[in-house]
Structures are given as C-alpha cells and as structure tokens.
Amino acid sequence: MDSAAPRIVLVGATGVLGTAIIELIEELGIRHREIRLVASDRSAGREIPVDGRLETVRSLADFDFAGADLVLFCTAEAVSRRYVPVARAQGALVVDSSGAYRTDPDTLLLVPPVNGHLLERPPFGVLAGPGALTVPLVRLLHCVEQYRGVRQVVMSSYQAASAQGRQGIEELLEGSELALRDPDAELPADLFRPALAFNVVPVAGRMLESGASTEEQRIEQETRRILSLPHLDISANCVQVPVVNGHAAAVFVEAALPVERAELAALLAGLPRVVVHGDRPGAFPTPLTAGDPDRIHVGRIRVVPHNPRAFWLWLIVDNLRAGAALNLLQIAEAASARRRPGAGARLR
Numbered sequence: 001m002d003s004a005a006p007r008i009v010l011v012g013a014t015g016v017l018g019t020a021i022i023e024l025i026e027e028l029g030i031r032h033r034e035i036r037l038v039a040s041d042r043s044a045g046r047e048i049p050v051d052g053r054l055e056t057v058r059s060l061a062d063f064d065f066a067g068a069d070l071v072l073f074c075t076a077e078a079v080s081r082r083y084v085p086v087a088r089a090q091g092a093l094v095v096d097s098s099g100a101y102r103t104d105p106d107t108l109l110l111v112p113p114v115n116g117h118l119l120e121r122p123p124f125g126v127l128a129g130p131g132a133l134t135v136p137l138v139r140l141l142h143c144v145e146q147y148r149g150v151r152q153v154v155m156s157s158y159q160a161a162s163a164q165g166r167q168g169i170e171e172l173l174e175g176s177e178l179a180l181r182d183p184d185a186e187l188p189a190d191l192f193r194p195a196l197a198f199n200v201v202p203v204a205g206r207m208l209e210s211g212a213s214t215e216e217q218r219i220e221q222e223t224r225r226i227l228s229l230p231h232l233d234i235s236a237n238c239v240q241v242p243v244v245n246g247h248a249a250a251v252f253v254e255a256a257l258p259v260e261r262a263e264l265a266a267l268l269a270g271l272p273r274v275v276v277h278g279d280r281p282g283a284f285p286t287p288l289t290a291g292d293p294d295r296i297h298v299g300r301i302r303v304v305p306h307n308p309r310a311f312w313l314w315l316i317v318d319n320l321r322a323g324a325a326l327n328l329l330q331i332a333e334a335a336s337a338r339r340r341p342g343a344g345a346r347l348r
C-alpha cells in the first residue's frame, strides 16, 4: 500500500462525470491508498469495479468523511452545497465540479495550466473546476493572450446531451428512438425543452431577464475570472444539439496585434494536450471523429481577410474527460502536492 497516497472519496460516482473520473484514475494510474464511492440512496449497495476490485457504493446521506484526504464532488449544485461543508469540516481537500461554489470569492476556480499558481498558498477553501467549455477556451485564450493579446472573443457552442448527465443522454436516446418509429410521437422533454432529438435548442441552462442563458453568462464570467482579465470583451451563444457526448464551438478572437496563421497553429499545437488538426477536407475534428478524449481538438484556424488581428477556430472537447474529469484530477493532484510535498503533481 502507498501510504503517501491520498484516501479518495468520489461523490456522484454513478453519474457520467463520476464514471469518467473512475476511468481516468484507472487509465492514468492516479495514486490512491483507497477509494470510496458515494452516491444517492438509489445507488447504495451497487458494486462498481475500480482497479480490478469491486467497490460498494455508499449513500451520501449517512456517509462519514472522517479520514478522507481528497473528496471529489461530481454532484448537482444543491447536493454539493449541502455536503461540501460536511466534507471540509473533516479536514478533507474538496474539489467540486458543480456551479455551487464557482462564483464564491473564497473558492479557487481552477484550470491548472492557466491559473494553477493560485495554489501556491495553502490552506485552500473549496477548489472548483469550471464548465466543460470554459476549460478549452481558457487554455487556448491564455496562449493567444501571451502571443498577441486578446481584445474580443465571440463563442458559439454546440453542446452535447451528456452535459445534462445520465438523464440527458437517456432523454435524447429515448426521444430519437421514438421519433424514428413515429414522426408524430410526442417526445420526452423534461431536461431539454423542446425535445432535443432531431432538433437544435438555442438555450442551455435557464433564461435570464436579459435574454442571455445562465450557461452563456457562466462561460463569460468563468473565462474572465480564470484568465484574470476582468474586463475581457467576451460573448457566448450556447446551443444544445442532438449529440450524445462531445461539445463543439466556433470561436472568433480579435487580438491586439496582427496574427500569423501558421505561427498561431504551431503555438496552439505546442500546448500540452492540445491537437491542431490539418486543413485537408474532412481533417477537421468533430465530436464523433476527434479521437483522444483527453485532448482539446482544434481545427479550421483562419485569419479574417479584412482584419488581420482577428481569427476563427473550431474546437471540440469531450465534455466529460478533457472538459471536466481531467481538469478536476489536475486540480486535485496540484493541490495535494502543495499540501503534502511528495504527493506529486504529474498530470499536465
């Protein structure tokens, strides 16, 4: 047994993000002394294989966090809000995936390759990861900011059903099957309204009085905060599309100085876990064909002919893996290393 490795608790272990975390812990060989899986009463007693052993899922309602070093919350906001303080009261390092703490000034909202330096001064409050599109967006914009400065960003997203968790995937698949059988069938529309099957829905999250959606507001706020550019002119337009998993986005960036296309492509391609796809027909990435789910996939980089400071790019991110799970594990590793030198941060 590795006595320097953390005892990990994964809350929300039965959800789509929790499942992606388990896969990554196994695939990347993330060190741990033990791992406890926690979910709702509905899943208590289920057994899930982790590293070749069957782990029994426990109920959060009566779970005791004593002895845990690291607790990862992959739960909805209301659940995180209620139980994150319980885990912290037991002294655990807590990393939350939900929106519950992201705007809290005492919370560190982190994408470690961009603002991991904020972890230099423990002790920490709650550590949070941003939404799945913010992660690739800030990774790429951070590079552009250092290269030519960023003046304006306009992002249009095409977001997958898995952003709404396991139920979101089920609703899309059920609706698609029904619609194929009977084009006049009434499709389930609990999470997506109107139904997402064979449709495009121009709202993600709730609509605000301003006409923007909460998802659009969230991406704008998170991007400014993580890049430490509080006045960044950024505007997002978020659309849900009938794709099971994998977000896409078209991103327009205006830099402060003229941009050279090949130079920009080479810079982005040099970033850890970023792939720039070629220009030949069909080479651009899509949610189905992008490949490695732990990388950010970029294509169609093109400078605007009438404005050499501006360019477009197309990005694809697996919203569960590179967009969320990997970032949460990077936060956990970097923070653990700060707290307990020797725990080691290896994920880049």
Ligand SMILES: NC(=O)c1ccc[n+]([C@@H]2O[C@H](COP(=O)([O-])OP(=O)(O)OC[C@H]3O[C@@H](n4cnc5c(N)ncnc54)[C@H](OP(=O)(O)O)[C@@H]3O)[C@@H](O)[C@H]2O)c1
Residues within 6 Å of the ligand: 011, 012, 013, 014, 015, 016, 017, 018, 038, 039, 040, 041, 042, 043, 044, 060, 061, 073, 074, 075, 076, 077, 079, 097, 098, 099, 130, 131, 132, 162, 163, 164, 165, 166, 167, 319, 320, 323, 324
């Ligand atoms: N999906 C994404 O692409 C993505 C990306 C970034 C961040 N996030 C955030 O990650 C969080 C989890 O999302 P998800 O997509 O994995 O959702 P999900 O598939 O619906 O999973 C939710 C998890 O929470 C558990 N849960 C529900 N109610 C609970 C309760 N009262 N007590 C304890 N556990 C409870 C569920 O357990 P049961 O199975 O027992 O119900 C399940 O394990 C959300 O805050 C989401 O915003 C998701």
